[in-house]
Amino acid sequence: MPRTRTRTVTAAAGVALVLAALGAAPAPGGLRWGACPEPRVPDGMRCASIDVPLDYEGKRKGSVRLLLGRIPAADPERRLGSLVLNYGGPGAPGIASLAADPTAFAELGKRYDLVAFDPRGVGHSEPVSCGAGQEAAEEAEVSGDGAAALLAALRARVRRCESASGPVLPYIGTVNVSRDMDRIRQALGEDKLDFLGFSYGSRLGAVYAAQFPDKTGRMVLDGVDTLTEPLAEQALVSARGQQRALDNFLAWCAHRPGCVYGTNTRSAKEEVAALVERLDKVPLIGHDGSYFTGQDAVGAIGAALYSPSTWPALADALALAEQRRDPAGLLQLGGPLEGEESGGAGRGGGSDVPADNAEAALAAVNCADDPDRLKAEGSPAALTKQLLDIQEKLRGEFLKASEVFGPEQLLTVLACYGRPAGTDFIRRIDHPGAPRMLLVGTRGDPATPYEWTEETAQRLGSAVIVDHKGDGHTGYSSSRCVQGYVDRFLIDGRLPSGTRSCPAEGAPPAVAGAE
Numbered sequence: 001m002p003r004t005r006t007r008t009v010t011a012a013a014g015v016a017l018v019l020a021a022l023g024a025a026p027a028p029g030g031l032r033w034g035a036c037p038e039p040r041v042p043d044g045m046r047c048a049s050i051d052v053p054l055d056y057e058g059k060r061k062g063s064v065r066l067l068l069g070r071i072p073a074a075d076p077e078r079r080l081g082s083l084v085l086n087y088g089g090p091g092a093p094g095i096a097s098l099a100a101d102p103t104a105f106a107e108l109g110k111r112y113d114l115v116a117f118d119p120r121g122v123g124h125s126e127p128v129s130c131g132a133g134q135e136a137a138e139e140a141e142v143s144g145d146g147a148a149a150l151l152a153a154l155r156a157r158v159r160r161c162e163s164a165s166g167p168v169l170p171y172i173g174t175v176n177v178s179r180d181m182d183r184i185r186q187a188l189g190e191d192k193l194d195f196l197g198f199s200y201g202s203r204l205g206a207v208y209a210a211q212f213p214d215k216t217g218r219m220v221l222d223g224v225d226t227l228t229e230p231l232a233e234q235a236l237v238s239a240r241g242q243q244r245a246l247d248n249f250l251a252w253c254a255h256r257p258g259c260v261y262g263t264n265t266r267s268a269k270e271e272v273a274a275l276v277e278r279l280d281k282v283p284l285i286g287h288d289g290s291y292f293t294g295q296d297a298v299g300a301i302g303a304a305l306y307s308p309s310t311w312p313a314l315a316d317a318l319a320l321a322e323q324r325r326d327p328a329g330l331l332q333l334g335g336p337l338e339g340e341e342s343g344g345a346g347r348g349g350g351s352d353v354p355a356d357n358a359e360a361a362l363a364a365v366n367c368a369d370d371p372d373r374l375k376a377e378g379s380p381a382a383l384t385k386q387l388l389d390i391q392e393k394l395r396g397e398f399l400k401a402s403e404v405f406g407p408e409q410l411l412t413v414l415a416c417y418g419r420p421a422g423t424d425f426i427r428r429i430d431h432p433g434a435p436r437m438l439l440v441g442t443r444g445d446p447a448t449p450y451e452w453t454e455e456t457a458q459r460l461g462s463a464v465i466v467d468h469k470g471d472g473h474t475g476y477s478s479s480r481c482v483q484g485y486v487d488r489f490l491i492d493g494r495l496p497s498g499t500r501s502c503p504a505e506g507a508p509p510a511v512a513g514a515e
Contacts (some may be wrong), residue, residue: 005054031187036069037124039353041099050187052120052180054171065166066180066185067124069095071102073115073458082188083112083180083371083490086119086201088223090174091121091361093353104477119204120180121165121172122361123353128165128172130157130363132356148384151417158418161360172361173368175425178207179445182215192217194490198330198474199223199448202439203369204282207426209434214260216326219495221463222440223474224453227429230372232394235412236401237449243402244411245305245446248471252308260319275322283328299360303334305446306473309330336423367416371424387414394494431461438489440464440482444471444504464495470504479505 033046047069054062086107087097094116105114105295162169181204185193197205202221209216226234246387247466252267253474255260261268280294304314310333317329336501344456354360390413397450416422441453452465457463466485475482488494 008234026099030189031068031166033070036095038098038099041069042071042102045099046103046330048097049184050184050236051239052183052357054167056176060167060171062167064120064126064171064180066120066184067095068115068117068184069098069473071098071109073113074110078111079113080111081113081194082115083108083194083196084184085114085116086186086195086197086204087116087290089122089358089362090119090203091122091358092200093118093358093365095123100343105196108482108490111431112194115184117181117184119177119361121168121364124355126166126168127353127357127358128161128169128360128364129257129354129358130161131164132354145221150414151383153477154414154417161364165356165360165364165505167279169364170420173355174207174363174365175211175369175423176434177204178211181208185459186326189216194218196220196476196486196490198476199224200225200497202448202456203426205226205437206429209437209460210425210429210432212436213432216437218433218490219434219437220440220490221437221456222476222482222486223282224439224441225447225448226452226455227426227456231366231370231415232372232413235409236394236398238404238447239398239401239409241449242302242305242405242446243443244449245471246402246404248444249305249311249314249322252311256315258313258319259315260322269501271322272318275318276404278323284321284325285332292331295408296327297321297330298404300330302405302489304448307478309470309478327369334381348434363415364395364419367419368422370422372417372425373416373419373421390395429459431459432471436462436464436495438466438486438495440468440475442467442468442470442472442475445473447473464497465499466500466502468502468504470502475502487498 031050033048047067050068051063051064052065054060070082083105085094085098086092087094092419095118098116102109102114106113110328118127120126121128136512137421137470181193181195192215193212195205195208197203199222202223203225204229205219205221206225206227209219223229226237247265247269250261250265250272253261254263254265254268259268261271275295276297278294278299279292283286283293284294286292299316300317304310304317311446313329314333317333320326320329323480370450391410394410394413398410400406400408425497439452439457439460441448443450453465453467466475466482468479468482470479472478476486477483479502485500485502
């Protein structure tokens with residue numbers, strides 16, 4: 001769905017009118033809470049907007065209107081304050097996520113107002129876009145194949161993003177979102193920020209602790225992101241983490257009656273890689289006539305590895321693809337749906353949010369947070385040679401990490417080509433003097449490998465680690481043990497000393513009826 005600057009501004013104005021029309025009483029910090037623009041929200045959830053500077057350095061005037069959502073504490077007499085949530089991404093909308101499942105924080109919701117927000121450029125907060133639907137016109141302009149055509153396509157994509165996103169795009173990034181979050185703290189009337197961040201939300205929390213250590217309250221980071229590694233190294237570590245998660249799934253599947261790959265986990269790994277390679281050459285055909293490629297399969301498998309609860313569905317979907325050449329099961333797990341881009345899943349509801357917003361925001365934030373770039377100077381021939389040299393140097397390393405996920409992750413190396421260099425602030429975080437906080441790392445996490453938890457804890461210098469021995473991305477929703485540590489700290493302020501361990505709980509039984 002094409003997105004123009006005019007429509008972006010109109011969407012923000014529409015949200016403002018909705019909120020202004022419902023004159024709920026202001027909160028202690030001055031916010032006025034009213035109806036939310038999501039199609040369905042739980043009882044009691046209300047939304048408000050706040051204007052923050054477009055450019056905190058003051059070089060460019062203007063503001064960004066952010067949308068906040070709140071569910072008041074269920075036990076107001078014992079209310080502790082506001083707990084700000086970030087669900088990850090970057091690019092995940094906070095409002096839609098809070099509206100989708102507030103019961104996930106039932107214990108915390110008794111004592112805290114649960115507060116989420118759409119970060120700048122995301123969801124209902126002046127969303128960025130790269131002109132979803134304009135890819136065909138772009139491909140027609142870029143002729144040829146190989147490295148030169150790839151670089152031309154990347155430059156064309158950057159131009160589309162700049163054209164479709166409006167003035168917020170150059171000012172997106174975690175450093176500014178962290179500053180926005182401090183403005184939200186002030187608007188909520190809180191002396192300190194109590195925060196629970198998942199995945200990318202851990203990067204946001206760490207940056208906030210570094211920028212505002214004296215304003216940091218009780219902070220929990222689950223599924224901990226790296227603060228130090230460049231995008232290329234992040235991609236390599238992620239490929240290893242995804243392969244480790246796939247290996248764990250295949251080991252589980254080997255004990256399941258009827259597993260399409262049998263009981264040999266080594267050959268099972270090879271067969272999954274062969275499936276991806278085969279579908280890239282000869283895609284499957286969906287019921288609607290759409291093509292399903294090997295890279296679509298990689299996306300679906302990767303999405304299913306986020307939670308052990310989806311492992312049975314993944315096993316069934318792979319069997320359907322292998323035995324009947326039917327992609328229906330994989331499509332349901334996370335492949336592209338008809339009329340949608342693969343990045344559109346999980347976006348905020350309503351027609352005011354571009355279909356590609358999650359994907360566009362993901363790239364924009366990650367690039368704004370990373371100072372490394374493929375140099376854009378020189379002749380096309382020189383740039384092409386540079387790209388080919390990088391690919392040649394890294395390809396073997398990525399394939400060694402994972403034949404399934406390595407090739408896709410290798411493309412991350414070029415994700416920021418043509419964009420301005422990002423900040424080095426995050427890499428310079430080192431013992432910022434924030435209060436003690438709780439970090440949760442999961443051993444089988446496909447997205448944020450456990451080693452990042454230890455590295456980030458060392459950089460922060462004030463963290464206690466919960467070592468979750470389970471599988472899936474993050475631990476709070478899948479482990480009662482993790483949930484207990486997190487809830488006790490946020491509610492009672494009780495934080496253990498040293499690393500604590502939580503056993504695996506989330507994997508479903510491989511044999512029906514097994515305990």
